[in-house]
Amino acid sequence: ESPLVDKSDREFLCKGLTRDRAGDLLQDYIRNESQNPTKSLNRHMEGRIMASLRVQKCMRSKRYGGVVICVFANIDGKIFAPIEERQSARKQLREEWRELRSNKAGIIISDDPELDPHQDSPVVPMNETITLHYMLLQEESLEDDEWKGGLLELSSIQLTGSHKKSYSVSSPTTPASLGNGTASEVLPIQLTFRTTRIAAHRVTIAFDFRQRSRETDSVRKFRILRDVVLRSGNSKLYAVLEAQTPYRKRQKYQDLKSKPKDIIRPPKQKKKKSGGQRGIDIGYRGLGQFRIPKRTMGRIETGELEDALVPPWDHRVDKEQEKEFGDMYSKFWQLLLWASELQAYEDIRLYDLEHVPLAKKGKFFQLKVEGLAEGRPSVLKGDLVLCWWNSKEYHGRVTTVGMEEVLLEFHPNFQRAFNPSLDKVDRVRFTFTRTNFRTSHAGIRDAPAALGSSLLVPSKASVRSVASRNRSEYHERTCPPRFNWTSNQLNKEQQQAVTEIVKGSLRPLPYIIFGPPGTGKTTTMVEAIYQLAKLRNFDQNHDLDDPPNKKLKILVVAPSNDATDILVEKLSRHFPPSEMVRVLAYTRSIDQVPEAVRKYCTEGMEASEIISKILSVQITVSTINMASRLWCTGLPKGHFDVFCVDEAGHATEPEVMAVAATLMKFHESGEKRGQLVLAGD
Numbered sequence: 001e002s003p004l005v006d007k008s009d010r011e012f013l014c015k016g017l018t019r020d021r022a023g024d025l026l027q028d029y030i031r032n033e034s035q036n037p038t039k040s041l042n043r044h045m046e047g048r049i050m051a052s053l054r055v056q057k058c059m060r061s062k063r064y065g066g067v068v069i070c071v072f073a074n075i076d077g078k079i080f081a082p083i084e085e086r087q088s089a090r091k092q093l094r095e096e097w098r099e100l101r102s103n104k105a106g107i108i109i110s111d112d113p114e115l116d117p118h119q120d121s122p123v124v125p126m127n128e129t130i131t132l133h134y135m136l137l138q139e140e141s142l143e144d145d146e147w148k149g150g151l152l153e154l155s156s157i158q159l160t161g162s163h164k165k166s167y168s169v170s171s172p173t174t175p176a177s178l179g180n181g182t183a184s185e186v187l188p189i190q191l192t193f194r195t196t197r198i199a200a201h202r203v204t205i206a207f208d209f210r211q212r213s214r215e216t217d218s219v220r221k222f223r224i225l226r227d228v229v230l231r232s233g234n235s236k237l238y239a240v241l242e243a244q245t246p247y248r249k250r251q252k253y254q255d256l257k258s259k260p261k262d263i264i265r266p267p268k269q270k271k272k273k274s275g276g277q278r279g280i281d282i283g284y285r286g287l288g289q290f291r292i293p294k295r296t297m298g299r300i301e302t303g304e305l306e307d308a309l310v311p312p313w314d315h316r317v318d319k320e321q322e323k324e325f326g327d328m329y330s331k332f333w334q335l336l337l338w339a340s341e342l343q344a345y346e347d348i349r350l351y352d353l354e355h356v357p358l359a360k361k362g363k364f365f366q367l368k369v370e371g372l373a374e375g376r377p378s379v380l381k382g383d384l385v386l387c388w389w390n391s392k393e394y395h396g397r398v399t400t401v402g403m404e405e406v407l408l409e410f411h412p413n414f415q416r417a418f419n420p421s422l423d424k425v426d427r428v429r430f431t432f433t434r435t436n437f438r439t440s441h442a443g444i445r446d447a448p449a450a451l452g453s454s455l456l457v458p459s460k461a462s463v464r465s466v467a468s469r470n471r472s473e474y475h476e477r478t479c480p481p482r483f484n485w486t487s488n489q490l491n492k493e494q495q496q497a498v499t500e501i502v503k504g505s506l507r508p509l510p511y512i513i514f515g516p517p518g519t520g521k522t523t524t525m526v527e528a529i530y531q532l533a534k535l536r537n538f539d540q541n542h543d544l545d546d547p548p549n550k551k552l553k554i555l556v557v558a559p560s561n562d563a564t565d566i567l568v569e570k571l572s573r574h575f576p577p578s579e580m581v582r583v584l585a586y587t588r589s590i591d592q593v594p595e596a597v598r599k600y601c602t603e604g605m606e607a608s609e610i611i612s613k614i615l616s617v618q619i620t621v622s623t624i625n626m627a628s629r630l631w632c633t634g635l636p637k638g639h640f641d642v643f644c645v646d647e648a649g650h651a652t653e654p655e656v657m658a659v660a661a662t663l664m665k666f667h668e669s670g671e672k673r674g675q676l677v678l679a680g681d
Helices: 007-015 019-032 039-055 083-100 235-241 294-301 319-349 412-417 435-451 460-467 492-503 521-533 561-571 607-616 653-663
Strands: 059-064 067-072 107-109 114-116 130-138 152-160 167-171 185-193 199-212 219-232 353-356 359-361 364-368 384-389 392-401 405-409 425-430 511-514 554-558 580-582 619-623 642-645 675-680
Touching: 039 059, 039 294, 059 083, 067 083, 083 219, 107 199, 107 219, 130 219, 152 167, 294 319, 319 425, 319 435, 319 653, 364 392, 384 405, 435 653, 492 511, 492 521, 511 521, 521 554, 521 561, 521 642, 521 675, 554 561, 554 653, 561 580, 561 619, 580 607, 642 653
Parallel strands: 511 675, 554 619, 554 642, 580 619, 642 675
Antiparallel strands: 059 067, 107 130, 114 130, 130 185, 152 199, 167 185, 199 219, 353 425, 359 364, 364 405, 384 392, 384 425, 392 405
């Protein structure tokens, strides 16, 4: 859609550029940028080209504070300038950046503005106009040349940056005369700021000056820059979230690389429980690894990932463009997932320990971990903890997690050689499982085909097309004349929400229960689940001889174990263990589960036993991460008729897609068409 590239070039932009073509496109961009009105498209394309250049080793970049300096290879020879020349150029650019922000020619501009009204909080309220005051002081110039005593004027004040629309210059009117520099003068400068959204609003103010020589008619121009950052939002909320102690960044220790022969793993487990042991791949069928490509690592490390992202909701999709949309949707979320995984690797390194003692507890070793109860770091049963000792890398499997300590199982060689009274482990590093990332990747890979663009990025037209269907196409469920409400706390609006969910006439569009905390979203969700579960008894076409599994199959999930247990507790008043199951993760022991929930749990079951249990009951309750693994442990797609997500605002889109795209069928005809219900604030 950009005039800089024709249709054939768009394919290169999406699938990777050759070195020569990337260089040509970048040069075309630089030549045409000022003439092209579609600035946002240009900036985005420039970022894509820059990322491709770096990946194909035609560009190198290095960050200095808030500035990134890029060095380009010669496109013809495909070689970089000598290192000395590159270092000299970088040094010159940094000096120019500092020079632009320095006072000069007797002009002194205050570094930081004063705000009016004065802000005690670092946050500027939204929808309020704030005045920024700068002081421009002209002192007698120390220069002894033709410019001393020359007439000086402030020719213009310009604002640059992505948030410049939030700022405006109110005074002075430019050009403004500053005299000839023989006496000190003060010029107040005022800017106004106003915004309607929460953000950090960055802008650079460019003060442009002109000075005429006192001896000749020659004119010189120079510029002084000032950077401003104002944060807008709720000052009370910021005060609540303000840090109580100064932040101290944890030390990152240098990586220790071990040869394969020096890595000693714990004994293999006799049984592989279901639920996905963290740190142990139990062999999920059909679940890919989705390793991070080196190209993506390069983009993330140099800060170029954002330029490579193409939000799928920014593009209108026709039926002929479904495949192109699917590629764009999957690529967008894949890049973000890989970036999250890389950040997780960085974050876990912050909890490295050095010279750590271990206490012997039977055949296990006890490791004390401060902050364990708060999840800093997050350690679960089945995780691997890496311990370097005696020039070898020992992997310890977590068998028990306490409030401040974990029990580790090591190889017998470590148990025999390590003396807790004398020895200390040189380095300890915690790990995390990739299973959640892998299931999320699988979900966003399958989502375009399973749900389609009309569900993933719905437009007003696509919603209207579903809402305007003929009643014969609605496939509305047959409801009883009057519901037998289990809760007398539901108001009319909540009852209407339950009624519409049970009818399901607008499937496959999602049904959303929305409201602030404490407004009864979970209660409404539980009521809807109950009425859906009992619905078949009121179906006019229901054959009383049909087996119980003809009733609607309902999958209920929540992002956390606590939220999932609350759902089970509320539903347990209406459904016995023969009708409902709580799928329990391997990492969670039965002692951590509330008493009322325990009889519904799958504690001690093998994967095949859990699948059999799910197939036999009507309601399955699980965390969203556990549910995302059911498809690759043998549960058939389309088994569930209704998919309910409580606390949906705390789940990510890939996590929801990992369940919806792998277990549900949203494009089936008639009553087989799946239904999605989301509740959250």
